[in-house]
Amino acid sequence: MRSEMTRRALIGSSLSVAAALSMPFPAQARSADGTVVAATRHGKVRGRREDGITKFLGVPYAMPPLGELRFKAPKPPTRWSGVRDAVSFPNPAFQVAGGEMGPGGNGRMPAPSEDCLYLNIWTPAADRRRRPVMFYNHGGGYMIGSGSATGQDGTHLAQLYDVVVVESNHRLGLLGYLFLDDLAPGRDYAANQGMLDILAALRWTRENIENFGGDPDNIMVWGESGGGAKTAAVYTMPAATSLFHKASIESAAPLRFPNRDGATARARRTLELLGLTTADIARLHDLPAAKLLEIQQSEAANGAPPWGDPGPLPGFGAFVDGTVIPRHPFADGAAPFSAGKPLMCGTCRDETVFFSLFGPRDIFSIDEAGLRSRLSSTYQGAELDRIIRTFQASRPDAKPAQLYFAITTSPIWRDAIKIAEAKRAQHAAPVFMYQLAYPSPTVVPGTDFPIGSPHASDINLKFANTDKNLDYILNQDQSPGRLATARQMSELWAGFAHTGRPTAAGVPNWPAYTLTDRATMWLDARSRIVTDPDRSERLFWENRD
Numbered sequence: 001m002r003s004e005m006t007r008r009a010l011i012g013s014s015l016s017v018a019a020a021l022s023m024p025f026p027a028q029a030r031s032a033d034g035t036v037v038a039a040t041r042h043g044k045v046r047g048r049r050e051d052g053i054t055k056f057l058g059v060p061y062a063m064p065p066l067g068e069l070r071f072k073a074p075k076p077p078t079r080w081s082g083v084r085d086a087v088s089f090p091n092p093a094f095q096v097a098g099g100e101m102g103p104g105g106n107g108r109m110p111a112p113s114e115d116c117l118y119l120n121i122w123t124p125a126a127d128r129r130r131r132p133v134m135f136y137n138h139g140g141g142y143m144i145g146s147g148s149a150t151g152q153d154g155t156h157l158a159q160l161y162d163v164v165v166v167e168s169n170h171r172l173g174l175l176g177y178l179f180l181d182d183l184a185p186g187r188d189y190a191a192n193q194g195m196l197d198i199l200a201a202l203r204w205t206r207e208n209i210e211n212f213g214g215d216p217d218n219i220m221v222w223g224e225s226g227g228g229a230k231t232a233a234v235y236t237m238p239a240a241t242s243l244f245h246k247a248s249i250e251s252a253a254p255l256r257f258p259n260r261d262g263a264t265a266r267a268r269r270t271l272e273l274l275g276l277t278t279a280d281i282a283r284l285h286d287l288p289a290a291k292l293l294e295i296q297q298s299e300a301a302n303g304a305p306p307w308g309d310p311g312p313l314p315g316f317g318a319f320v321d322g323t324v325i326p327r328h329p330f331a332d333g334a335a336p337f338s339a340g341k342p343l344m345c346g347t348c349r350d351e352t353v354f355f356s357l358f359g360p361r362d363i364f365s366i367d368e369a370g371l372r373s374r375l376s377s378t379y380q381g382a383e384l385d386r387i388i389r390t391f392q393a394s395r396p397d398a399k400p401a402q403l404y405f406a407i408t409t410s411p412i413w414r415d416a417i418k419i420a421e422a423k424r425a426q427h428a429a430p431v432f433m434y435q436l437a438y439p440s441p442t443v444v445p446g447t448d449f450p451i452g453s454p455h456a457s458d459i460n461l462k463f464a465n466t467d468k469n470l471d472y473i474l475n476q477d478q479s480p481g482r483l484a485t486a487r488q489m490s491e492l493w494a495g496f497a498h499t500g501r502p503t504a505a506g507v508p509n510w511p512a513y514t515l516t517d518r519a520t521m522w523l524d525a526r527s528r529i530v531t532d533p534d535r536s537e538r539l540f541w542e543n544r545d
């Protein structure tokens with residue numbers, strides 16, 4: 001591998017990662033066509049050496065959940081003879097196809113399919129060297145997404161930081177979270193089958209990753225948005241306790257999940273929309289997946305939450321079933337069986353800007369009357385006056401639109417703090433808090449409003465993928481400041497994977513979070529530690545709660 005001096009010189013610069021990739025990586029024994037073979041417990045797979053690392057794409061970790069296996073817990077894959085190719089991205093989980101999926105996409109992935117229980121591995125070498133493993137849960141609110149998306153490609157992390165990156169596809173939406181066991185007891189229907197898929201992928205990783213250059217005793221689980229909620233679920237699953245060693249929950253703050261009764265109510269509603277009764281549940285195995293997706297999408301269009309919400313009729317997502325997930329993630333404290341596992345937690349500074357990028361542009365130019373109008377559905381009277389005054393005092397130069405996004409982002413940060421407080425209260429492993437604060441100057445088209453650091457802007461940064469998705473508004477900024485932020489963020493996350501403490505060259509020491517100073521890493525072109533950021537805003541929420 002590269003010498004430590006060479007690696008530090010590379011990642012310590014503010015050059016683009018693309019330029020860094022021109023540096024050679026040491027040779028690895030492989031066939032003349034550049035393929036590499038590794039063994040799993042179920043058979044051998046053939047990956048490919050390219051971009052200076054080895055990639056195994058589309059490795060099966062469970063049987064296809066088809067026919068009678070629909071809505072059931074995943075089963076181990078069947079053994080195969082010979083060598084199975086693992087050189088192409090697998091089918092994403094069944095969903096509405098996105099820009100990278102299927103014949104209408106850019107060709108990176110095939111079309112979504114129920115046959116989706118595969119994972120991808122990016123490794124410096126399949127040489128049994130026991131490197132840290134970064135097991136990433138993709139986002140998408142339990143409804144969309146893939147472990148093959150360009151922005152979260154693991155190539156650069158593996159090359160720059162000597163880590164192994166693993167990402168799985170797993171069942172989503174109705175197919176992943178329709179809960180039938182209380183409506184049809186005794187028929188072996190699973191609860192949280194999408195989370196059981198992630199558990200199966202983690203178990204596969206623990207059992208096989210050493211053959212791919214990874215350390216089964218040093219696995220980090222991490223994820224953003226819906227993937228952050230999935231990571232919180234993993235942190236709260238007793239069966240996952242021995243399968244990972246640290247975690248990072250990013251741009252998601254799931255203090256509590258829906259309950260079993262809510263999941264059953266959602267299942268009853270689904271049967272009703274399909275024109276079925278509980279006596280017809282067996283017919284669900286024969287319905288086309290497209291019909292199930294149609295029902296799922298119609299409910300979303302009718303205002304049902306797109307993923308887990310603690311309301312009486314939640315959307316499809318992780319829920320407290322009593323066994324797979326026996327408790328809320330952090331509302332009643334952190335899970336005791338994860339007490340010894342270090343945790344990272346944080347948000348982007350301008351999360352909710354993202355959710356307004358694809359609608360009417362008037363939100364970006366509102367005046368104070370517009371601010372009050374926009375907030376009045378959530379806050380009224382004296383409370384509305386108080387929250388506006390609090391944020392105006394905390395951010396005196398902010399325009400009304402900026403105040404709107406600060407106020408609507410703040411509850412996410414508030415709940416992230418509650419996660420950190422719950423973890424800190426265990427007095428076991430440390431928790432590290434951050435905010436991505438890099439202020440991207442890219443303006444929302446048709447406005448003069450800079451996007452700042454919106455939801456999902458962290459993905460390409462922490463994966464060191466500043467050279468990818470350049471036509472997407474979140475990634476158009478190629479300034480030295482953004483590249484420097486990516487270098488620091490990606491190295492900090494990889495440092496956490498290596499040691500359980502996030503460290504990076506040229507970045508201040510990152511102390512664990514405590515109630516005394518509430519030290520928070522402020523991620524920017526020149527990252528720094530901030531003590532109790534936005535204290536008056538935090539106190540507003542504490543007094544309100």
